[in-house]
Amino acid sequence: MEDVRAGHRTKLRPGPYLCLSVADTGTGMDEATIARAVEPFFSTKGVGKGTGLGLSMVHGLASQLGGALVIQSRPGLGTNIELWLPQSTAGQEAVRPAAGTSELPATRGTALLVDDEEVVRISTADMLTDLGYAVVEATSAEEALHLVYTGEHFDLLVTDHLMPGMSGTDLARAIRTAKPGMPVLLVSGYAEREGVDPDLARLNKPFRKDELASSLAQLMTEH
Template sequence: YTDGDRSKGEADRALRIAREEGRYETEAERVRKDGTRFWAHVVVDPIFTEDGALRGYAKITRDITELKVATNELQEARTALMHAQKMEAIGQLTGGIAHDFNNMLAGIIGALNLIKRRIEAQRYDDANKFIDAAQTAANRAASLTSRLLAFGRRQSLDIKPVDANASITSMRILLDRTMGENVAIETSFDSEELWASTDVSQLESAILNLAINARDAMPEGGSLRIETRRAPATGSGERMISVSVRDTGTGMSPEVLANVFEPFFTTKPIGQGTGLGLSMVYGFVNQSGGNVQIDSEVGKGTSVTLFLPESSPEEVVEKPDNSAAEELGSGKTVLVVEDDPQVRMLILEVLRDLQYRAIEASDPEQALSALRSQNHVDLMVSDVGLPGMNGRQLAEIARSSRPNLKILFMTGYAAEAAVRSEFLEPGMEMMMKPFQLEGLTAKIREMLNAS
């Protein structure tokens, strides 16, 4: 034994455990007669007489130094390999993002430069063409960030009971147009209604992504089958449903199948796919508490199955129709809390154009000061990611003195707001950045006009 083990009484402890429990076994350092240390595997068994009396102990000590060294070296090699694979994945991800975003930024910056030159030359006739080009590129960038958040399971999900069958049925016209005339679409539902706990818009987007992949795998035509079923419960007893999308396309080899969830991995020609479709589906389903299974065989087709937590229908609350509501703010007061000066400026300008009384705050302290000094505030529009405290914490403090204050959150990404139902209280709504200013003002009108 080492001096440290002797001082702790390890020898007596080993004999006691062997005597009381029937065996003592461990791996530990031991000392040879020449004073050198080695790793040993030690087993001590008690020996009893026929009448049950303890006679002695049988001890086997095996030198496992070489095995221990080899095991440590193997673990270090595995760790180094995992790190190398992680860095390769990060490089692939950042390279793909940089490539796509630089293309989009080139479209935005180039269009804005041309607009500026046209204005300086007082040539306004074709300005709309360049404005549309900039907006198209910006919307593509917004779509890419949304897919990246989905891949990373960091998007904001509006999880609620969703009838998967009804969602698929409502997509039928869109699917027919997407797939074309040479692809036959079939649906098969396990029951009239099948409810899942998920985000309906993300579920429909995932199904559409899978359908597009299936279409591209069937250039000569084929069939697409979408099925819903009640799936076996998980090991923890959670009930699940499955949504399967099957095609009769070219299928995938095992090598391709092993990489399908990698970001920016695609087998499509350059310019025909970002490689984020299946990554987005995978991230969304995992964030919803489910998982994805893919089965594919070259020449026979592919089946992608989404497993989602089962839910039950809840009473649908009809929202009041505010379509006829007044367009102008009529002097209603809106507090805008946003730390980005460009975003804050744009929101304030559009609110003032619509005759709202807009108050600006660049951080939570300014917002709280404004709330203390203002007699009346109808709505607070706040970013979630703010310096000092986040928007949700600001809302709690604001509502401690103004319990009926309506609050609209804006976020580009916030981990704490990943599931909206857990983040929002009554009288609170959320919008994802980037958004159209028309959409923002429509949401503000909806909240202010709600009873």
């Protein structure tokens, strides 16, 4: 058990946590690989040798529980992975928002969530629900546009950028043409910069619920 304090490398809320650490003596990872290591379906093992979902699922579960997955690695020196989980005690007070985030009201409206990757979409939908949103999911930009054009009401668009067919950036432009002023949060991976509209609010994958809450709080203050 370890007491995490403000400024800790995990960026977790201060408090007592349990840490499980696993290390190897393999080839290690460079910074670019570390940045993408928990992205769903990202793998360095080659086609047919890995799903790219292991670290992503652990990262998602840790985040949902208020913890974190921390990767420390250098090429040629192996990798150390730490799983941090908050200590749970009976009668513990309700968890407070992390410093720098705004506590959101119980009801925030309806969010249209668009992502072609089911694991990511389910995890993000759970986060949005916890933050007070009713969530309508779409697996593609085309499906999302159909929902908007048929009269469905949404207060917020949260969309992945890199998807088959229409990109999230193009979807955001189309929806803003149909519904001017709709708040849009674009979610993209570390290397997904091509074609991203710099005027759109952007959240990098992977992200924790407090990071999503902070991005939404800032976005809503601008609309």
